[in-house]
Amino acid sequence: MNWERWLSEASKSAKASDIREILKLTTRSDMISLAGGLPDPTLFPVAEYATAMQRVMEQNGPEALQYSTTEGLNELRVELVKELERDGIACPEGIENIILTTGSQQALQLLGIMLIDPGDTVLVEAPSYLGAFQAFGLRSPRYETIEMDANGLKIEALEAKLAQLKHEGRHPKFLYTVPTFQNPAGVTLSLERRKALVELAERENFLIIEDDPYGRLRFRGEPLPSLKSLDQNGRVILLRTFSKTLAPGLRTGYVVGPPRPLRRLVILKQAADLCSPAITQFIILEMLKAGAMERYVQQVIEVYRHKEEVMATALKTYLGNSSVRWNEPDGGMFFWVTLPEKLDVSPLLNEAIEAGVAYVKGTAFYSDGTSGSNCLRLNFSQPSPAQIETGISRLAAIIENRLKIS
Amino acid sequence: MNWERWLSEASKSAKASDIREILKLTTRSDMISLAGGLPDPTLFPVAEYATAMQRVMEQNGPEALQYSTTEGLNELRVELVKELERDGIACPEGIENIILTTGSQQALQLLGIMLIDPGDTVLVEAPSYLGAFQAFGLRSPRYETIEMDANGLKIEALEAKLAQLKHEGRHPKFLYTVPTFQNPAGVTLSLERRKALVELAERENFLIIEDDPYGRLRFRGEPLPSLKSLDQNGRVILLRTFSKTLAPGLRTGYVVGPPRPLRRLVILKQAADLCSPAITQFIILEMLKAGAMERYVQQVIEVYRHKEEVMATALKTYLGNSSVRWNEPDGGMFFWVTLPEKLDVSPLLNEAIEAGVAYVKGTAFYSDGTSGSNCLRLNFSQPSPAQIETGISRLAAIIENRLKIS
Numbered sequence: 001m002n003w004e005r006w007l008s009e010a011s012k013s014a015k016a017s018d019i020r021e022i023l024k025l026t027t028r029s030d031m032i033s034l035a036g037g038l039p040d041p042t043l044f045p046v047a048e049y050a051t052a053m054q055r056v057m058e059q060n061g062p063e064a065l066q067y068s069t070t071e072g073l074n075e076l077r078v079e080l081v082k083e084l085e086r087d088g089i090a091c092p093e094g095i096e097n098i099i100l101t102t103g104s105q106q107a108l109q110l111l112g113i114m115l116i117d118p119g120d121t122v123l124v125e126a127p128s129y130l131g132a133f134q135a136f137g138l139r140s141p142r143y144e145t146i147e148m149d150a151n152g153l154k155i156e157a158l159e160a161k162l163a164q165l166k167h168e169g170r171h172p173k174f175l176y177t178v179p180t181f182q183n184p185a186g187v188t189l190s191l192e193r194r195k196a197l198v199e200l201a202e203r204e205n206f207l208i209i210e211d212d213p214y215g216r217l218r219f220r221g222e223p224l225p226s227l228k229s230l231d232q233n234g235r236v237i238l239l240r241t242f243s244k245t246l247a248p249g250l251r252t253g254y255v256v257g258p259p260r261p262l263r264r265l266v267i268l269k270q271a272a273d274l275c276s277p278a279i280t281q282f283i284i285l286e287m288l289k290a291g292a293m294e295r296y297v298q299q300v301i302e303v304y305r306h307k308e309e310v311m312a313t314a315l316k317t318y319l320g321n322s323s324v325r326w327n328e329p330d331g332g333m334f335f336w337v338t339l340p341e342k343l344d345v346s347p348l349l350n351e352a353i354e355a356g357v358a359y360v361k362g363t364a365f366y367s368d369g370t371s372g373s374n375c376l377r378l379n380f381s382q383p384s385p386a387q388i389e390t391g392i393s394r395l396a397a398i399i400e401n402r403l404k405i406s
Numbered sequence: 407m408n409w410e411r412w413l414s415e416a417s418k419s420a421k422a423s424d425i426r427e428i429l430k431l432t433t434r435s436d437m438i439s440l441a442g443g444l445p446d447p448t449l450f451p452v453a454e455y456a457t458a459m460q461r462v463m464e465q466n467g468p469e470a471l472q473y474s475t476t477e478g479l480n481e482l483r484v485e486l487v488k489e490l491e492r493d494g495i496a497c498p499e500g501i502e503n504i505i506l507t508t509g510s511q512q513a514l515q516l517l518g519i520m521l522i523d524p525g526d527t528v529l530v531e532a533p534s535y536l537g538a539f540q541a542f543g544l545r546s547p548r549y550e551t552i553e554m555d556a557n558g559l560k561i562e563a564l565e566a567k568l569a570q571l572k573h574e575g576r577h578p579k580f581l582y583t584v585p586t587f588q589n590p591a592g593v594t595l596s597l598e599r600r601k602a603l604v605e606l607a608e609r610e611n612f613l614i615i616e617d618d619p620y621g622r623l624r625f626r627g628e629p630l631p632s633l634k635s636l637d638q639n640g641r642v643i644l645l646r647t648f649s650k651t652l653a654p655g656l657r658t659g660y661v662v663g664p665p666r667p668l669r670r671l672v673i674l675k676q677a678a679d680l681c682s683p684a685i686t687q688f689i690i691l692e693m694l695k696a697g698a699m700e701r702y703v704q705q706v707i708e709v710y711r712h713k714e715e716v717m718a719t720a721l722k723t724y725l726g727n728s729s730v731r732w733n734e735p736d737g738g739m740f741f742w743v744t745l746p747e748k749l750d751v752s753p754l755l756n757e758a759i760e761a762g763v764a765y766v767k768g769t770a771f772y773s774d775g776t777s778g779s780n781c782l783r784l785n786f787s788q789p790s791p792a793q794i795e796t797g798i799s800r801l802a803a804i805i806e807n808r809l810k811i812s
Contacts, residue, residue, distance in 0.1 A: 001639055001640055001641065001664075003664070003666045003667050003670070006521055006579060006580075006613060006667070007520060007521070007670065008519065008520060008521055008522055008523045008526075008545070009523055010519060010523075011519055011520045011521075011670060011674060014670070014673045014674055014677065015673065016672075016673050016676065017676065038472060038473055039472070041468035041469070041471065041472045042468065044467065044468050044471045044472075046463050046467030046468065046471070047463075049463055049467065049471065050459070050460055050463035050464075050467075053456070053459040053460070053463065054456055054459070054460070057452050057453075057455055057456035057459065058456075061450065061452030061455065061456075062447035062448065062450050062452065063447070063655075064655055065447065065450045065452070065455065065653035065654070065655040065656070066444060066445070066447045066450075066653070066654060066655050067444055067649075067654040067655065068655065102508055102657075102679045102682075102683075103679050103680055105677075105678065105679050105680045106678060106679045109677055109678045109679070113414065113416060113417055113544060114413060114414060114417045115412055115413065115414055115417075116414055117414045117415055117416075120414075131677075131680065134676060134677035135677050135678075137677070138519060138674070138677060139414070173412060174412075207412060233407055234407055235407065243473075247471035247472070248471070248472060248473040249469075249470055249471040249472050249473065249474065249683055249684040249685045250471070250683060250685065251508075251679060251680075251681070251682065251683040258407075258409070260409045261409050261412070264409070264413065264417060264420070266422075267420045267421065267422050268417060268420055268544070270422065270423065270540060271420065271511075271515055271537075271540035271541050271543070271544060272511065272512060272515045272541075272678065273508045273509050273511050273512045273515070273657060273679075274509055274511045274537065274657075275657070276508075276657065277508075277655055277656060277657040277683055277686055278655040279655045279656065279686065279689075280683055280685065280686070283685075
C-alpha cells in the first residue's frame with residue numbers, strides 16, 4: 001500500500017533531525033560522540049532516586065499510578081512557585097502561572113499549535129535550537145532569523161528586521177529565544193540586551209518564548225535575570241525543565257506565564273496526552289524536598305566546568321594556530337565552532353565519523369537548512385574528559401587537513 | 407493584554423472536555439462519581455511497583471534516567487511483539503511494527519497530525535470516544551458518524567454512508583473505532599462484523615484506526631480477534647495501552663502498524679516530546695517480566711465483573727419498570743443509558759450533582775455536540791460496589807421524577 005497518499009500536507013514536510021541520525025551512528029563502540037545534547041549519565045544520583053521512589057510508593061502509591069490533572073501535580077506547582085520567586089520571577093496568580101509538560105519539547109509543540117497559523121512570522125536566533133524548528137514546523141510558520149554575537153541576539157539586528165517586516169506589512173507573532181548558554185551557539189544575552197529586548201517586545205507588540213533549559217548550569221560569572229523576570233505585562237512565556245537539573249528520563253518541563261494562555265495550553269495538552277505521568281512528578285517532588293536537586297546541580301556544575309576547560313584547552317592546543325574560531329561558554333553544554341567561510345563541514349562529517357568522532361553540522365540549526373555550513377556544534381557534557389581530548393585531536397586532524405587542501 | 411489576538415485559528419476552537427469539568431465537581435466528599443473513566447486505584451499493586459522500581463534503579467539506573475529513543479525502549483518492544491503474537495497479531499517486521507507513545511492519547515494526536523488535512527472526512531462511531539474528537543479536532547476534519555447497535559458498528563450503515571460520500575465526491579481517510587467494550591457505548595463488534603469491516607475497508611480503500619484500551623478487561627464471553635489480526639495489507643493501525651492493564655499514571659501506550667507510517671509517526675513524536683519517559687518504560691518491562699501485569703489483569707477482571715453486576719442489578723431494581731434502557735457490557739468500564747427521546751439529560755445533571763451523583767452527558771460523545779442529549783455514560787470501575795448501589799438509587803430517583811413530569 002502506498003502510504004504517502006494518506007499523509008497530511010503538514011506531515012509530509014516533517015523531517016527527522018540530523019542529530020537523531022548521528023546518534024544512531026554513535027552507538028559504535030570506538031566512536032567518541034561530541035554530537036548529542038545529553039547530560040553525563042554517570043552523575044545521576046541513582047540511589048537517591050531509588051529512595052525517592054520508595055517514598056512515593058509508600059506515601060502516594062495509588063495517586064502516583066492514577067490519571068492526574070492536565071495542569072500537573074499541584075504540590076509540585078506550589079514548590080515551583082517558590083523556586084521561581086527565589087529566582088526573581090513573580091507568580092502573581094500562584095500555581096495558575098505554571099503548568100507541567102512532558103518535557104519542554106511538548107511545550108514547544110503546544111505553543112506552536114496555540115500561536116502559529118500557517119504563514120505566520122516567527123522570529124528565531126541564527127542559529128537556533130533544532131527541536132523548536134521541528135515543533136513549530138508542523139504549523140508552517142515563516143521564519144525570520146536574527147543575528148547573534150558573543151553577547152547573544154543583536155538588538156540592532158532585531159530592530160532592523162522589525163522595520164523591514166513592518167515595511168512588508170508583516171507582524172511577527174513571537175520571538176523564540178534561548179537567552180542563556182544558547183543551544184547551539186553557547187552564548188548568553190547580556191543584561192543590557194535583556195532589558196532592551198523586553199522593552200522592544202513591548203513597544204513593537206510581539207510575544208517572547210524564553211526557553212531556559214541551561215540557566216542553572218552556570219560555571220563561570222554571575223547569574224543574569226531571566227527575560228520573564230523583566231516582563232511587566234505577561235508578554236514572556238518561560239519554559240524551564242528538569243531534564244538538565246534532575247534527569248531527562250523524567251520528561252518533565254514547565255511553562256510559566258499568565259493564566260489565560262496557560263488555560264488554553266492546558267486544553268491543547270489534554271488533547272495531546274491527557275496528562276503527564278503522575279509518577280515522575282511525584283518523584284521530582286521527593287527529590288526537591290530531599291534537597292537532591294540542589295546537590296546534583298552543584299555537582300554537575302563542577303564536572304561540566306572541568307569538561308569545558310578540557311575542551312577549551314584541547315581546541316587551543318590542536319586548532320589554536322588555525323583560522324578556526326569558537327566561543328567559550330560560561331555554562332550549559334556546547335561549543336560552537338566556526339571554520340573559514342567556504343569550508344563545508346558536511347563532507348567533513350563523514351571523514352570525522354570514519355575517524356571515530358561525531359559532531360552536529362551547523363546547518364541543522366538554521367531554518368533554511370543551508371546557512372551555517374561552515375559551523376559545527378560540540379557537546380562537552382556527555383563525553384569523559386579523556387574522550388573530549390581524544391575527540392578534539394581527531395577532529396582537529398581532519399579540519400587541519402581540509403584547511404591545507406582548500 | 408488581549409490574548410485572544412495571538413491564538414491560532416485551530417486553537418481558538420479547542421474546547422475543554424465536559425468530563426474534565428465534571429471531574430472537578432467530583433472532588434466533593436459526598437459526591438459519588440459515575441462520571442470518570444478511571445481504573446479502581448485500590449487495585450494497583452503498589453508493593454510490586456516499589457520492587458520493580460528498585461530493580462530498575464539497581465540494574466538500569468542511568469539509562470532509565472537518560473533520554474531514550476523516540477520509538478521507545480527496544481527491550482519493551484521485543485516483549486510487546488511476543489504479546490501481540492500470542493494475541494494472533496502478526497508483527498512481520500518485529501519491533502519495527504511497534505512504537506511506544508505517552509499514552510494512547512498521544513497516538514491519537516500524532517495520527518491526527520499525520521493523516522488529517524483540514525476538511526478531510528473521518529468516520530467515527532456514534533457515540534465515540536471524546537478524547538479522539540479532541541485529538542483529531544485540532545486538524546479540523548469533517549466527521550461522518552456511523553450508527554451502532556448491540557453488536558457494534560452497523561456495517562450496512564457504514565456501506566450506506568460510503569455510498570453517500572462517493573455520491574458527494576468525498577473519500578474518507580479513516581474510520582476510528584473502539585471495537586471492544588466501546589467507550590462510551592459499552593458494546594462489542596461481533597466477529598462477523600469485524601470480518602466484514604476489514605473487507606469493506608479493503609474494497610473501499612480507507613484506513614482503520616483500531617483503539618483497544620479495554621480488550622483485556624473481558625469478564626464474560628469469549629475473546630474476539632482484533633481487527634488488526636484480520637488485516638492482510640497493513641490497513642489497520644492498532645492502539646493499545648498499559649493504562650488499564652497496569653496503570654494510567656505510567657502514561658504508556660503503543661501503536662502497532664506497518665513500518666512506513668510508524669517511521670513517519672516517530673518523526674512527529676520527536677517534535678512532540680523527543681521521547682516518552684524511559685523510566686516508566688523500564689518499570690513496565692519489570693512488571694511484565696515479574697508476571698505482575700497478568701496477576702493484576704486477572705484481579706481487575708474479577709472486581710470489575712462484580713461491580714458491573716452490582717450496577718446492572720441496581721439499574722434493574724430502580725429503573726427496571728421505566729422506559730429507560732441500557733446495555734449490559736461484557737467487559738470494560740461503562741454502561742450507556744438511554745432515556746426517552748425527548749428527555750434532555752443536561753438539566754438532569756445539575757439535579758444529579760446536587761443529589762450527590764455525577765455522570766457524563768451523552769452529547770459529550772458526539773461530534774455535533776447535540777446528538778445523544780437523552781443518553782448518559784455511567785462508569786463502574788472506579789466507585790465501590792456500595793457507591794454504585796447508592797449512586798444508581800440517587801440517579802434513578804431523579805430520572806423517575808423527570809419521567810413523571812414529562
